[in-house]
Amino acid sequence: MAGKVRHLINRSGRYHARLVVPKDLRDVVGKTELRSPLGGDYRQALKLLPGAVARLQHQIAQAERKAGQGHAQAGAGRYPLAADQIALSHYNQRLAFDDLLRNEPGYADSGIDDLYVNRLRKAVAGRSSDDELQALIGDQLERFRAVGNVSAGQGSDEWRVIARALCSAELEALARVAERDEGDFTGTPTVPIIVNAQPPSDAPEPVSLKRLWADYVTARKQAGFMRDNGRQLGLTVERLRKFVKHDDAARLTKKDIVEWRDHLLKDLAAKTVSDKYLSTIRSLLNWAVDNERLTQNVAATVKQPKPRQRRSREKGFTDAEALKLLKASREYTPHEDERGRVREKPELIAAKRWVPMLAAFSGARVTELTQLRKEDLRKEGGHWGMRITPDAGSVKTSEYRDVPLHQQLIDEGFERFLEQAGSGPLFHGGKEPARYATKAVRISSQLAEWLRRDGLVPDGVQPNHAWRHRFKTQCRELGVSDRVADAIQGHAGRTAADDYGDVTLKTKADAIAKLPSYGI
Known part of the structure; x- marks a missing residue:
């Protein structure tokens, strides 16, 4: 999967450069973020992105000076760098950006503009006018100005020295890009202005x-x-x-x-x-x-390949495995010690009795079920349903959803269980809402341990996910669309089209009613 390009977003098929405005400058800027349109072509957007980000950074720098937060006079560089230091920084950032772009299919086939290279060589030789330098490297130079590395005015001798240094760094980076296109990633800089650059004398402020x-x-x-x-x-x-x-x-x-x-x-x-x-x-x-706490993410391109998982069977429970588990759940009797006392908490006993069947007929995440409260179950129009909501603990999508209950749950006595239960969580003993999520996770882990210990889960099967896989498989066999199954299970849509229209409660109820009862 391609890596995420920093500061680039896609909204409705159009690309934009995006920069978050620091909280203490939002009153000055009048916005929480700044955006700059880059068009609808991805490759062109990538080319325009660095310059657009530089302009947005410049706006934030201006806001900072306006707010009186700068540590120097207006226009002065807060963190000044010499020309060779700027060249080295640009060279490193340019190659880091190239690393990201190479995750995009076809990027290496885009080629290098020979005319652009010739213009850079002319600039390095000192034969370009100020306007030509500004058009060629002005956006990159303004990026360094925005963060306080440059204070020289356009057209000054210092400005021209820095502009030529940036052109030299760009040429050197393009040489590495060309080498990489041929598969050689071992290249190092050769021009003295980069090779001999010294690190800044003042280290950045520590960030704990x-x-x-x-x-x-x-x-x-x-x-x-x-x-x-x-x-x-x-x-x-x-x-x-x-x-x-x-x-x-x-x-x-x-x-x-x-x-x-x-x-x-x-x-x-x-x-x-x-x-x-x-x-x-x-x-x-x-x-x-x-959030302007660091200037770069040094972990952005550090990855670790994962070995492909070996699968020797389906991910979900088979019919026989599901039936065996539900029978064990229905017949579960807590263990008594030598004095006839039950050490197991009532909430865990209830979870072992009802959570497997709730999972079988909803495909919900087990932790979403172990965090259910009595008030999350309701009867409307003669039909029972449960509301899976982040108010009860945690929901991966952070959105509530209503799921109708299968008739077999009612026939098995789940309604009577609800009538006898006290208010609050059904399957854990949490008293403080802030602790509900942690309690629910603990109960789901204890359920998984019980299933493994009693041999109810085969090797290679994840007990807390096998019901979700089985539910999706059953829905497909019964002709229930993935869109409806996703809405019941709380899966996000795969395409923008999935977000159009609603899956009504009736549609969900009709789908769940198609699921056959278990002969337990």
Whole structure:
């Protein structure tokens, strides 16, 4: 899958450059984000993107000066860099951007514009006018001005030196691009202005990883995510801090992330490293860049290939396996100790009795069922249904959905169970809504352990997902469209067309009624 290009978004088939406005500047700018249209052609949008982002960054820099937040006089560079340092920075950013673009099919076939190369060579030789330099490299130069690296006025000697340095860096980057098109990714810069460039004397302000993570969690919670306060994924950040032996996100390099990845692979599966560790750090640093906390995401292109899973059977339960599990659920009797006492909590006993059948006839995620509250079940027009809602804990799509109940659930006594249940959660003992999601996850894990321990789940089958796979398979066999099955199960639509029209409650009820009862 192609990697996400930073600052590029697609809205209704049209591409735009997008930059988030820092919170403390939104009153000045009057917006929460800035956008610049790039047209409907993806390849052309990629070419226009760097210049458009530079102009948006310049608007934010102007707003910052207007708000009086700059640390120097208006027009002065806040973080000045020498011409060779700017050339080195541009060279590195240009190749990093090339890394991202090579995830796009056909990019390497686009070729290099010979006329553009000749114009760059003319500029490096000092034969270009100020207007020609501005047209050639002005957008890139303004990008450095926007972040405070440049303060020279257009047409000045200093401005021309910087412009020519950028042209030299662009030529050198294009040489690497051409080598990469032939499969050679080993090239290094050769021009002295880049080879001999010295790093800035003043290091950037430290950015605490720990503080960054706390702010990121706060932002995600405000958006309705991370109800566990980031406790699980926070361990990822702690492992990175321990590995690099410091807490400064601004000091992280791509090499650090690569070495950390290789270190993790000594003890963890490639899928875990990719889907949990690298994904978490990549998202954190991307958020930091979008919110002006860091200038680049050094983890953006660090990936870990995952081995293809070997499958020797279907993902869902077979008819025989489903019947065996539901019988065990129906006949479940909690274990008594030597004194005749039942140690198992009533909520877990109820979960073992009803959650498997609820999953069988809804294809819902098990945790969505273990977090159900009594008030989430209701009877309307003589028919029972359940509302799966993030108010009860956590829903992957963050949207509620109503799911009708199959008649066999009522025949088995689920209505009587609801009448006897107290208000609040049905399958866990949580008292505080903030803890519901954590409690529901724990119960779903205990259910999975029970199923495995009692031999009710075959090897290679995920107990908390097998019902979802089976439900989708049954719907297809019964002629129920994937669109309707997705609406019942809470799957997002695969195309824009899937978002048009509604799947009504009646449509869902008709689909669920087609499911055959189990002979338990």
